[in-house]
Amino acid sequence: MANIKLDIFRFDEATDTIPHRDVVEVDIPETITVLDALEHAKAEVDGSISFRRSCRSAICGSCSMNINGVTSLACKTNCKDVMDEDGSIQVDPMPNFQPMKDLVVHMDPFWDKYARLKPYLQPKDKDSDHERERRVSPDDMKKLVDVANCIMCATCYALCPVVSVDPAFAGPAAIAYAYRFIEDVRDSKRDERIAQISEDYLWLCAHCYACSYCPKHVDPNWRIVDVKRAAIKDRVLMNERGPRHALVVAKTIKQTGMLAETEVIQGTIGRFNIKGLVKITFLGAALGMRMALKGKMPPPFIKPIPKVDEVRTIFESLEVPVS
């Protein structure tokens, strides 16, 4: 009896209009990886099954796919950890990408986001000015080692809910890679890079932590926060909604101890930006009116919490920017 049943998404963009599924049974120990099971299916049962792979050890970044609906590297996922009681495992192409053939997808949008970063070092001076390599202190290097582990597998990009509704968003991997150059002391384009990634919607990250499932522990979600802090520190693109929002939240907490919703909305859109205020859905006629009718608008002013001076002491001790 076959012990693993691969339930595979099948589609060929050259010939098919809609996908179908094939169940391929393979008789192999369940301690092997999903990638091994696919290799086995391809070698023994159906040579036309297509998927990407190379290293088989979580280094090349080729084999990310949906395994029982969870995006992961097939070579890093053990069959026994994911199979159902009857041994079945569903495999599908990564979401947020156009399928090409079976588990192979068009990666172009993902690479395009990298290309826009100019993902190479741009130092101030010429290599020839240096007798030897440019030295970086261990402390400066420490900031970069985790992001340098990115294998560009696109697992995070496939998991990102913002990418799924707005393909203009740079996505987690590209922002983490931007961080890799922004925080590199040898690079000379820090602020240009921050501006570039801000234009590619750095501030559209929804803080959902879906990309915390990066198989290489790059933690793009935290690197995105680092890039935002760099933007605020360097005061790049300060008139954008994102940084204004962060600063006005900080300001209302400093003043009242609470997040004053009304002031945050006005401060983010711009109190005198009437067009912006009308356009934004939250305050725009539709939702704003609907909420007001239900008595659901936040109060216009917030009474400070007791001992709010303690909160101010915290902000001042840490020199937190609030504007």
Place this chain on the structure above:
Amino acid sequence: MSTTLLPEDRAFDSHKSTRSREMKRYGFFPGCVAKESCKELFNSTMLLADKLGIELIELTAASCCGASVVNDVNRDVARVLNARTYAQAEALGLDDVITICSTCTGHMRAANKELLESEERMNQANSILGKFGAKYNGGVMVRHLLWLLIDDIGLDNLRSMVVRPLNGLKVAPFYGCHIIRPENVNGWESARNPHSLEDVIEALGGEAVDYAGKTRCCGFHIQLEKDNVAANMVGQNMRMAKDHGAEAVITPCPLCHLALDGYQQDSASRWGRTDLPTFHLPQLVAFALGVAPEKLGLNKHLIDPRTVMVQRDLIS
């Protein structure tokens, strides 16, 4: 698929048990939104606490937890603000802080984890708290009300307290993000396969609807950033819930609630009409436990949940 967490994924404080549990007195951090736009959540929670026979002692001098946003400005401030809140709880003899907002839960737990795991950070926080005579000794555990319901009240107990069973109402659980992710911060249940909300729905006599959108983001935090993105995220998730037969949604987070309740109308052009009413977790539990429906603020919702409740003979 395995639903339990591997030991290395378990939360940093999952071994802790607290005094509050035996005394049934808990520190309570309602968060800003439950005091501002979603007052019905605050009120339902207090009414539910009465029914459960527990005392929620509000930390009235606590500040905002900083949400995910203050982190974007400074890496330390949210941690120190929360240390101040924990010091207040400790001073009141409370070692359990209960939240009713996923975003509070996630970020307050993240701050606590950083404090408990790093002496340097704890010292930094205490050197600032010291300026106004406060100190945090590391004795607080932050939990969501959802976890309290399951750990301290217990599902069997909850089931036996139900006086108004939900008559098989098909409820879609909406976990959103910050009550489950990152797993090493929350770690109370598997973030990829959670079932606490399902367990509660079923204990109340409802039917839990399974759909892929239940652990996806609602987009609340970026609603002001770019038009329609949050609405589309809501539409995508609610479409999935509706297609799987949901009649209503339940969420442990008032921010998720604002997004789901507010944006379904705006997402209809791309995702079709869904019109799923969204209950705050304590609202639906309090209802099943016998709190009068008029007291739950159901009329405050943009998508009125009373319509489906009438259809299901839950109210007249």
